[in-house]
Amino acid sequence: xxxxxxxxxxxxxxxxxxxxxxxxxxxxxxxxxxxxxxxxxxxxxxxxxxxxxxxxxxxxxxxxxxxxxxxxxxxxxxxxxxxxxxxxxxxxxxxxxxxxxxxxxxxxxxxxxxxxxxxxxxxxxxxxxxxxxxxxxxxxxxxxxxxxxxxxxxxxxxxxxxxxxxxxxxxxxxxxxxxxxxxxxxxxxxxxxxxxxxxxxxxxxxxxxxxxxxxxxxxxxxxxxxxxxxxxxxxxxxxxxxxxxxxxxxxxxxxxxxxxxxxxxxxxxxxxxxxxxxxxxxxxxxxxxxxxxxxxxxxxxxxxxxxxxxxxxxxxxxxxxxxxxxxxxxxxxxxxxxxxxxxxxxxxxxxxxxxxxxxxxxxxxxxxxxxxxxxxxxxxxxxxxxxxxxxxxxxxxxxxxxxxxxxxxxxxxxxxxxxxxxxxxxxxxxxxxxxxxxxxxxxxxxxxxxxxxxxxxxxxxxxxxxxxxxxxxxxxxxxxxxxxxxxxx
Numbered sequence: 001x002x003x004x005x006x007x008x009x010x011x012x013x014x015x016x017x018x019x020x021x022x023x024x025x026x027x028x029x030x031x032x033x034x035x036x037x038x039x040x041x042x043x044x045x046x047x048x049x050x051x052x053x054x055x056x057x058x059x060x061x062x063x064x065x066x067x068x069x070x071x072x073x074x075x076x077x078x079x080x081x082x083x084x085x086x087x088x089x090x091x092x093x094x095x096x097x098x099x100x101x102x103x104x105x106x107x108x109x110x111x112x113x114x115x116x117x118x119x120x121x122x123x124x125x126x127x128x129x130x131x132x133x134x135x136x137x138x139x140x141x142x143x144x145x146x147x148x149x150x151x152x153x154x155x156x157x158x159x160x161x162x163x164x165x166x167x168x169x170x171x172x173x174x175x176x177x178x179x180x181x182x183x184x185x186x187x188x189x190x191x192x193x194x195x196x197x198x199x200x201x202x203x204x205x206x207x208x209x210x211x212x213x214x215x216x217x218x219x220x221x222x223x224x225x226x227x228x229x230x231x232x233x234x235x236x237x238x239x240x241x242x243x244x245x246x247x248x249x250x251x252x253x254x255x256x257x258x259x260x261x262x263x264x265x266x267x268x269x270x271x272x273x274x275x276x277x278x279x280x281x282x283x284x285x286x287x288x289x290x291x292x293x294x295x296x297x298x299x300x301x302x303x304x305x306x307x308x309x310x311x312x313x314x315x316x317x318x319x320x321x322x323x324x325x326x327x328x329x330x331x332x333x334x335x336x337x338x339x340x341x342x343x344x345x346x347x348x349x350x351x352x353x354x355x356x357x358x359x360x361x362x363x364x365x366x367x368x369x370x371x372x373x374x375x376x377x378x379x380x381x382x383x384x385x386x387x388x389x390x391x392x393x394x395x396x397x398x399x400x401x402x403x404x405x406x407x408x409x410x411x412x413x414x415x416x417x418x419x420x421x422x423x424x425x426x427x428x429x430x431x432x433x434x435x436x437x438x439x440x441x442x443x444x445x446x447x448x449x450x451x452x453x454x455x456x457x458x459x460x461x462x463x464x465x466x467x468x469x470x471x472x473x474x475x476x477x478x479x480x481x482x483x484x485x486x487x488x489x
Contacts, residue, residue, distance in 0.1 A: 002022070002023075004019060005440045006019055006075045007436035008058055008078070009237065009433045010054060010079040010080075010155075010156075011038065011259060012080055013039060013259065015035070016036070017065070019065065020434075028434070029460075030433065030437075033064055033068070036061075047098065047099040048096040049097050051097055058159070060223075062223070062225050074231055076232070076235075076437070077230070077235060078234065078435075079155045079235065080100075082133055082177065084137070086148075086151075094148060100132035105132055109136055116191075122276075123277075124191065125175075125180060125182070126182055126270045127282050134177035141196065151167055152201045153167060154177070154235070160212050160230055164215065166212050170205075171207055172234045172239035175283075176284055182283065182285075187205075208287045210231070211230075212230040213230055231440045234435065238262045238294075238432075239284070239285075240431075241262075243454075244403060244428065247266065252400070256403055257405065258405050258432075259299060260297065261300070265292075275389075276390050279295070280295070288449070297335060297380070299335075299406060302350075302372045303369060306347055306350075306368050320409055322366030323372075324411050326366040327370070331371045332357075332375065332479055334486055335379050339353060340353075347368060350368060376416075377419045397422065400417075400422050403427065403431030407428070417469070423467055423468065425463050427464060430461075438453040
């Protein structure tokens with residue numbers, strides 16, 4: 001009997017349930033069962049996630065699955081990182097979780113430095129300094145709320161808790177909290193104290209690829225649900241995306257391209273050097289004792305917001321076509337500038353940035369899209385170069401895998417191949433869901449390890465190859481100089 005696996009994959013703007021089965025010919029099928037919107041909205045003074053909406057949509061998706069004839073399945077959940085839910089002594093949610101894009105942490109990093117230097121924080125955790133990291137969210141959290149809480153669970157762990165009644169803290173996601181010590185492989189007591197929480201508030205750390213428990217169907221009597229076993233996968237969506245990347249050997253890097261672009265390598269060594277700290281690279285924990293040494297880059301969020309501000313007049317494919325027909329490299333922007341994190345209007349934010357830096361202001365949809373894609377490609381190119389230098393092995397990265405939704409942007413893929421001078425293999429677009437499912441299959445014995453599981457990706461999903469074409473490297477140097485001047489100011 002063929003087993004059915006369900007990936008519940010939820011990102012910042014949408015979520016879906018993806019059904020997968022391994023066929024007799026060794027190919028993996030992937031079918032969308034249910035898709036739903038996600039997003040934060042202002043409530044009680046903060047940008048919050050509608051967590052009850054997510055729970056309801058997952059139940060709707062599982063009911064659809066049951067109606068399609070599937071009566072038994074395995075389920076894994078992955079979401080974004082750092083945000084958390086607080087649960088009271090009765091097991092109820094204290095309030096809807098606050099989004100990492102909320103403004104409450106704007107001054108948290110500066111306030112935290114009065115207690116601990118950022119360099120020491122990096123040395124202790126290996127995690128990049130971002131104002132939305134959980135440690136900074138907790139640093140400004142209401143002590144009254146923390147005192148009322150019995151448990152603190154990250155978003156995917158909370159969802160698993162709702163469906164099974166079992167509370168764990170999965171390690172790949174927990175590492176992004178900036179509270180774990182890689183030497184002890186446990187919570188750092190000093191940092192917990194600085195964050196204002198007790199260790200007892202946190203559920204047991206759990207490896208990805210462990211059985212969480214059975215779906216408590218009786219808790220949801222209005223839904224006709226299948227029998228389901230929940231598996232704690234790599235619950236951080238980037239960790240799942242890296243599992244779903246068809247890399248072989250050790251000469252490849254990846255970009256998990258979605259709302260964020262996560263550019264990195266898979267390794268087994270932590271890098272907490274001063275150079276890595278100053279370049280703001282992170283050492284997130286991965287499945288099977290791996291490390292995701294990567295750089296967070298503000299990715300498709302930029303074009304997503306531009307599309308939204310234009311009332312989705314153009315599809316993303318149309319925006320790429322408009323960009324390709326527009327003159328190249330008319331503006332330099334730092335895609336990671338804080339002004340782009342959560343502006344009221346992304347178009348105005350980009351135009352204001354160009355105005356302040358005395359550059360041509362992009363006006364049309366094509367000019368805005370071209371500005372974004374040009375600068376993303378340049379950013380990817382220089383970060384690949386930095387990463388090679390930071391790893392210090394002298395080994396050149398010969399191939400770049402781009403996975404996730406952004407891998408479907410053939411224009412940006414080719415632009416990146418040209419700028420970086422590297423062969424790009426793009427796809428699969430559903431790497432996160434695939435990685436979620438592959439880890440479920442490893443857990444249930446379908447595959448023996450990650451290497452064997454990854455082989456099925458190449459034979460199951462379309463991968464496009466982009467060879468680098470001639471590129472004026474003075475543009476890269478001009479972009480580097482632009483960023484240096486901006487940093488110096």
